[in-house]
Amino acid sequence: MSPLSSAPANATRVAPPLEAARRYPPKPADVYLFGTCVIDVFFPGAGMDAIRLLEREGIRVHFPQAQSCCGQPAYTSGYTDEAREVARAQLALFAGDWPVVIPSGSCAGMFRHHYFELFKDETQTLQQVESLSARTFELAEFLLEVCKVRFEHTGAPVKLALHTSCSARREMNTHLHGRALLAQLAGVERVEHDHESECCGFGGSFSVRMPDISGAMVQDKTAALKGSGAAEVVSADCGCLLNINGCFEKQGDALRGEHLASFLLRRTASASTGGAR
Amino acid sequence: MSMLADTPAQPIAFTRNAREALADAQLRRNFRGAMDSLMDKRRNQFPDGDELERLRAFGNRVRARALSKLPDVLERLEANLVRNGVQVHWAETVEEANAIVHDIAERHAAKKLIKGKSMVSEEMEMNHYLGARGVDCLESDMGEFIVQLREEKPSHIIMPAIHLNAGQVAKLFHDKLDVEYTEDVDRLIQIGRETLRRNFFEADIGVSGVNFAIAETGTLLLVENEGNGRMSTTVPPVHIAVTGIEKVVENLRDVIPLLSLLTRSATGQPITTYVNMISGPRKADELDGPQEVHLVLLDNGRSQAFADGELRQTLNCIRCGACMNHCPVYTRIGGHAYGTVYPGPIGKIVTPHMLGLETTRDLPTASSMCGACGEVCPVKIPIPSLLRRLREEAVRAPAAEPHHMRGQGAKHSKKETLVWKAWRALNTSPGLYRVAMYAGTRLRGLMPADIGPWTRYRSAPKPAARSLHELAREHLGEQ
Numbered sequence: 001m002s003p004l005s006s007a008p009a010n011a012t013r014v015a016p017p018l019e020a021a022r023r024y025p026p027k028p029a030d031v032y033l034f035g036t037c038v039i040d041v042f043f044p045g046a047g048m049d050a051i052r053l054l055e056r057e058g059i060r061v062h063f064p065q066a067q068s069c070c071g072q073p074a075y076t077s078g079y080t081d082e083a084r085e086v087a088r089a090q091l092a093l094f095a096g097d098w099p100v101v102i103p104s105g106s107c108a109g110m111f112r113h114h115y116f117e118l119f120k121d122e123t124q125t126l127q128q129v130e131s132l133s134a135r136t137f138e139l140a141e142f143l144l145e146v147c148k149v150r151f152e153h154t155g156a157p158v159k160l161a162l163h164t165s166c167s168a169r170r171e172m173n174t175h176l177h178g179r180a181l182l183a184q185l186a187g188v189e190r191v192e193h194d195h196e197s198e199c200c201g202f203g204g205s206f207s208v209r210m211p212d213i214s215g216a217m218v219q220d221k222t223a224a225l226k227g228s229g230a231a232e233v234v235s236a237d238c239g240c241l242l243n244i245n246g247c248f249e250k251q252g253d254a255l256r257g258e259h260l261a262s263f264l265l266r267r268t269a270s271a272s273t274g275g276a277r
Numbered sequence: 278m279s280m281l282a283d284t285p286a287q288p289i290a291f292t293r294n295a296r297e298a299l300a301d302a303q304l305r306r307n308f309r310g311a312m313d314s315l316m317d318k319r320r321n322q323f324p325d326g327d328e329l330e331r332l333r334a335f336g337n338r339v340r341a342r343a344l345s346k347l348p349d350v351l352e353r354l355e356a357n358l359v360r361n362g363v364q365v366h367w368a369e370t371v372e373e374a375n376a377i378v379h380d381i382a383e384r385h386a387a388k389k390l391i392k393g394k395s396m397v398s399e400e401m402e403m404n405h406y407l408g409a410r411g412v413d414c415l416e417s418d419m420g421e422f423i424v425q426l427r428e429e430k431p432s433h434i435i436m437p438a439i440h441l442n443a444g445q446v447a448k449l450f451h452d453k454l455d456v457e458y459t460e461d462v463d464r465l466i467q468i469g470r471e472t473l474r475r476n477f478f479e480a481d482i483g484v485s486g487v488n489f490a491i492a493e494t495g496t497l498l499l500v501e502n503e504g505n506g507r508m509s510t511t512v513p514p515v516h517i518a519v520t521g522i523e524k525v526v527e528n529l530r531d532v533i534p535l536l537s538l539l540t541r542s543a544t545g546q547p548i549t550t551y552v553n554m555i556s557g558p559r560k561a562d563e564l565d566g567p568q569e570v571h572l573v574l575l576d577n578g579r580s581q582a583f584a585d586g587e588l589r590q591t592l593n594c595i596r597c598g599a600c601m602n603h604c605p606v607y608t609r610i611g612g613h614a615y616g617t618v619y620p621g622p623i624g625k626i627v628t629p630h631m632l633g634l635e636t637t638r639d640l641p642t643a644s645s646m647c648g649a650c651g652e653v654c655p656v657k658i659p660i661p662s663l664l665r666r667l668r669e670e671a672v673r674a675p676a677a678e679p680h681h682m683r684g685q686g687a688k689h690s691k692k693e694t695l696v697w698k699a700w701r702a703l704n705t706s707p708g709l710y711r712v713a714m715y716a717g718t719r720l721r722g723l724m725p726a727d728i729g730p731w732t733r734y735r736s737a738p739k740p741a742a743r744s745l746h747e748l749a750r751e752h753l754g755e756q
Contacts (some may be wrong), residue, residue, distance in 0.1 A: 002526040007612035017561075033749075035746070035749070037704075037733050039745055040714065040737055040744050040745040040746060041714070041717060041740050041741065041744060042739075042740060042741060043741070044741045044743060044744055044745035044747075044748050045741070047745035047748070047749070048745065048748050048749070048752065051431065051749065051752065051753070061753060062753070062756055063326070063746075063749040063750075063753050063756055064756055065707065065711075065749075065750060065755060065756055066646045066707035066710075068703070068704040068705070068707070069704045071704075073700070074697055074700060074701070075665070076646055076665055076668070077668060077672070077697070078665065078667075078668030078669035078670075078673075079669075079672065079694075079697040080669050080673045082697045082698065082700060085701050085705055086700075086701055086704040086705055088705075089704065117662075119731075156702060163402045166645070166646075166648050166649070167646065167647075167648060170647075170648040170651075170652055171648075177618075190531045197649075198605050198647075198649075199605045199645045199647035199649070201605070201645060202645065203645025203646055203647065204644070204646075206642070206643075206644065206645045206699070207730075207731060208729065208731055209642050209729045210292065210295070210642065210643050211730030211731070211733050212292070212295060212299055212733075213295055213299065213606055213609060213610065213643065213732030214734070215533050215733055215735075216299050216646065217605055217606075217609065217645070218734060219734065232476060233325065242738050243735065246731070246735030246737070246738055247735045248563045248735055249735070250732075250734060250735050250736045250738035276397075
């Protein structure tokens with residue numbers, strides 16, 4: 001009687017059980033840095049600040065020069081084959097045992113969670129993906145949970161707003177790591193902004209495919225950041241910063257967001273055990 | 278009968294609709310205010326994050342289990358409903374479903390039909406179909422009643438008139454119902470109820486949706502807050518329930534977590550004012566209830582989603598609307614801009630199965646992939662992943678694989694495919710990448726100030742003078 005009798009059996013997916021809290025390794029002597037394509041072109045200073053922050057914690061940083069993009073732009077646009085080949089090129093570059101630190105929650109989420117989908121039909125590659133995923137950390141997460149940094153604020157007190165990219169928030173808990181790092185700094189007053197957890201409207205190709213909706217979102221975001229009374233804006237994702245800063249500039253506003261790494265390097269000293277060299 | 282079915286290749290004018298909605302300040306204030314309030318209500322219902330996560334995982338399993346044996350569970354539902362005296366009808370298309378309802382109406386010489394809230398009847402455009410054949414359909418849910426008076430479609434699956442404020446409803450009632458102008462919400466509701474009351478007793482048929490169809494007991498469960506659902510299903514002599522084939526659950530106990538998830542996620546209520554459990558028509562020794570109860574089970578593209586292990590998760594949906602309440606896109610453009618019965622994130626993943634990707638080609642693209650929908654979904658539908666999958670289906674080269682999705686490849690473009698192939702070459706050839714970065718940074722002065730849609734709201738981004746690759750090479754050496 002049912003029209004569905006020919007459907008395949010057992011094709012339904014059951015969501016995995018609650019994920020246990022991530023376990024962190026001891027602080028390593030060496031790490032890889034994956035710089036991300038947006039940082040490479042538009043925010044290289046943020047990438048260098050991430051490298052210097054890690055070095056300040058006594059870690060040797062390795063930056064494979066053949067790295068490019070994590071593959072996310074093609075992946076989210078539906079060009080899965082193209083994304084897979086770009087992902088494959090990155091996989092080969094980070095094959096050692098060192099942790100991979102990424103100063104972007106969104107690209108870190110791609111390495112950590114989405115490569116499984118890209119390589120689901122390649123058993124051999126999946127082993128590499130498994131290893132890469134387990135070793136991938138967003139920068140703030142790595143500083144806080146692996147390096148167990150103790151930062152001290154230097155310079156004048158500052159009122160600051162933190163914007164976290166949506167995928168970083170939802171896939172990597174980057175907002176919690178960013179907040180915890182900033183909470184270490186006595187001179188930083190972190191202010192909430194209106195609809196703080198709402199998307200800034202970037203979304204990669206979304207910003208050009210749906211420009212009016214994206215534009216309405218980023219205008220609301222810049223208004224909320226202004227309205228928070230923050231003197232500085234930080235974020236751990238340069239895609240969002242490209243969007244938010246571009247909108248501030250278009251509006252003739254002097255406020256600009258900067259990468260969390262740049263703020264931390266500029267405004268803190270490390271008092272971590274095993275500390276600065 | 279669908280307005281869209283006649284012109285399958287014509288995509289919904291989503292971007293134009295969205296632009297018009299964005300320019301409507303009143304509409305945006307109404308939605309922002311309403312969605313903020315709904316998000317707060319939901320948050321207050323789930324103070325314990327662990328409880329929420331356990332319940333969501335449970336709800337996901339209950340739905341996945343029912344779907345994993347859907348044909349069997351549906352047949353069991355049918356057998357138990359029939360045993361309870363309910364007449365069960367199967368419809369593959371909305372045309373078939375409408376014909377079934379019309380046949381029943383004709384057999385009873387029905388002239389007037391009263392409806393409780395049902396999104397499946399919206400899918401069917403039942404009011405239009407029956408109206409054209411001499412059967413008047415009156416909506417009895419207050420929100421549906423309002424949009425029917427305005428000759429509009431619902432803008433939200435739970436709160437159909439959420440796009441309107443009290444002033445707009447006051448004017449509508451004053452104009453159409455010939456009553457005094459008042460913005461007092463209690464008085465407005467009273468006016469609506471008085472108008473509807475008479476109709477329950479005059480109707481020949483009552484129509485309702487179904488929240489959960491329980492196979493084990495042959496029971497149709499219906500939640501509501503206004504009592505109109507109970508009136509529609511008990512006062513008229515004939516009750517016709519319409520629902521999608523995915524709404525079935527195996528056992529009575531499965532309903533407990535789902536009901537809790539549904540009402541708390543949807544309206545922020547621990548439970549609705551009315552929970553109706555309908556298990557058949559009036560029995561010989563009973564004083565009230567309908568003499569006939571029918572259930573129409575509609576497919577309308579659901580079996581296409583069912584046939585794919587990943588896309589099947591679309592059918593987990595219990596229609597709570599939390600995804601749209603939390604969606605930054607829906608909040609800004611409202612429900613009508615989507616041009617579909619189901620708006621918002623769930624609409625973007627379910628409608629392509631109903632209408633095909635030709636008409637809905639822009640819907641999966643209309644998301645920043647922020648993930649708010651997937652985070653709040655009470656049955657853990659991975660909405661962003663399914664949007665991504667639909668984007669893949671939409672741009673897939675038409676002949677590459679056998680079509681299993683209607684409209685597959687509707688957005689395929691040779692030009693865009695070439696762009697991504699070039700992107701792949703750039704990002705898999707370190708030498709090429711290095712040259713491109715060198716050129717991009719050195720020629721940054723040539724970056725145009727106007728780069729199309731991006732610069733409508735932002736300044737053009739300027740490449741740095743030197744790339745991170747260069748700076749890192751200088752600092753760390755060639756690696």
